[in-house]
Amino acid sequence: MIILLFAFIILFITVLQAFTPKFLKPTEAFGIYVPDQYTLEPTIVRLKKRYTGVVLMSGLIALAGYLFWALTQNPVEETLVLLGVGVQFVTLFISIGYYFIMHVRVKKLKKEQGWLTGKNEVRVVDVQFQQKLHLLPRVMFIIPMIVTVSLIIYTYMKYPEIPDMIPTHWGLSGQPDAFSEKTYFISIALPLMLLVLQGMFLMMSEGMKFSGARINPANKKTSLTQQLAFRKYTSWFALFISVSMTLMFGYFHLQTIHPEIGSAWITFSIPVTFLVAVFLAVAIYAVKVGQSGSRIKVDDSSPSLEDKVAIDEDRYWKGGMFYFNKEDPSIMVEKRFGVGWTLNFAHPVSWIVLIVPLLLIFGITFLL
Structure with missing residues (x-):
């Protein structure tokens, strides 16, 4: 029962973090403001898909590793809980770390393409x-x-x-x-x-x-x-x-x-x-x-x-x-x-x- 509980939590965190870009305003990508005309810019769409894929895959691998270890090693409850919490933090750190990589790339793309050039900011x-x-x-x-x-x-x-x-x-x-x-x-x-x-x-x-x-x-x-x-x-x-x-x-x-x-x-x-x-x-x-x-x-x-x-x-x-x-x-x-x-x-x-x-x-x- 404890294994199922932690597996559920890890899976939920992984899915939520992976699909976060889909829950955001189109005018914001990885913490960067994107004018409406550029929300479907191919590079942004590609970076969002890549973020989802990397975070989802890494989270599922971590979950599979946790389940394999828990089911084969038969650990005591305290160790099971400790590692379960550790895996949750690992999935969060991976998603946050990869977010910052995407943030830098979108920021650079915005500057290179001059998204705000000639626009009236109101x-x-x-x-x-x-x-x-x-x-x-x-x-x-x-x-x-x-x-x-x-x-x-x-x-x-x-x-x-x-x-x-x-x-x-x-x-x-x-x-x-x-x-x-x-x-x-x-x-x-x-x-x-x-x-x-x-x-x-x-x-x-x-x-x-x-x-x-x-x-x-x-x-x-x-x-x-x-x-x-x-x-x-x-x-x-x-x-x-x-x-x-x-x-x-x-x-x-x-x-x-x-x-x-x-x-x-x-x-x-x-x-x-x-x-x-x-x-x-x-x-x-x-x-x-x-x-x-x-x-x-x-x-x-x-x-x-x-x-x-x-x-x-x-x-x-x-x-x-x-x-x-x-x-x-x-x-x-x-x-x-x-x-x-x-x-x-x-x-x-x-x-x-x-x-x-x-x-x-x-x-x-x-x-x-």
Whole structure:
């Protein structure tokens, strides 16, 4: 069962990374802005296919090697898990490394062919964009946080009944394999960590409201419609993850107060179910929505304007992945490679948003 679980994770990561170029806007290739007239340039099409082939093949070879080793050597559980995680990192490193190779090639191609020569760079702004957004209301993300706070209150009410040794880690078999002596902090550590994660999803939803829209001047209506849809579906996706985490963490926490509700099978199956559900949600989100809603079909399209292109912001994207723009008030921006959002690292608040939750999570984990 453990082998199948890790095989599924490795296969999912491989396929998602390999086909990432297909989920992106046509006007972005390996972190480089591509004007509409060059999106079907043969070299770009060839590089995308090559990236998919290399990443897919290397991932499948790594998966086959892992399965062969696991089935022939009969390793212990700890070694099986350790190598399984290692293979996941290897597939990620291969895809990221090959991405940077493709990034350099597209950047060079853009310069050699002069894609922006003679073009008018314009920025399209919709002053009513925020009013047109259909994001989930803030309260939808606050409700799971209220549930978590209620769990903390309930824990303190039941504190005398909690066992003296509290499980803090569960093995893949579903049995607890690490314990900490009961204290008031240890007893609520899991809900506190959950509260931090829920707060991150709330900030993500709020950040989308104030993130500037990158509207394509060559196809304004389509681009605007896709941008609005992308943020709406991202909001639903974030809520799904937040609620799913609340259910999973909530069960594990209640199990420490009421051990009788737990069993090894349930303890094992809940994280697996959560993992499969999240992976399926990510797959649906990537395939149906795509980055910036690029895979959402729009019937009403505006005519292409051959002499106008979007503002070239390549200089703000370091390696096509990390965004630094002091002039942009947005804290969150859409990724250029991958589906989702990243931070504007030139904005001081972005570092607070990034570092504070990480410090809180690491601090809680360290004190367990």
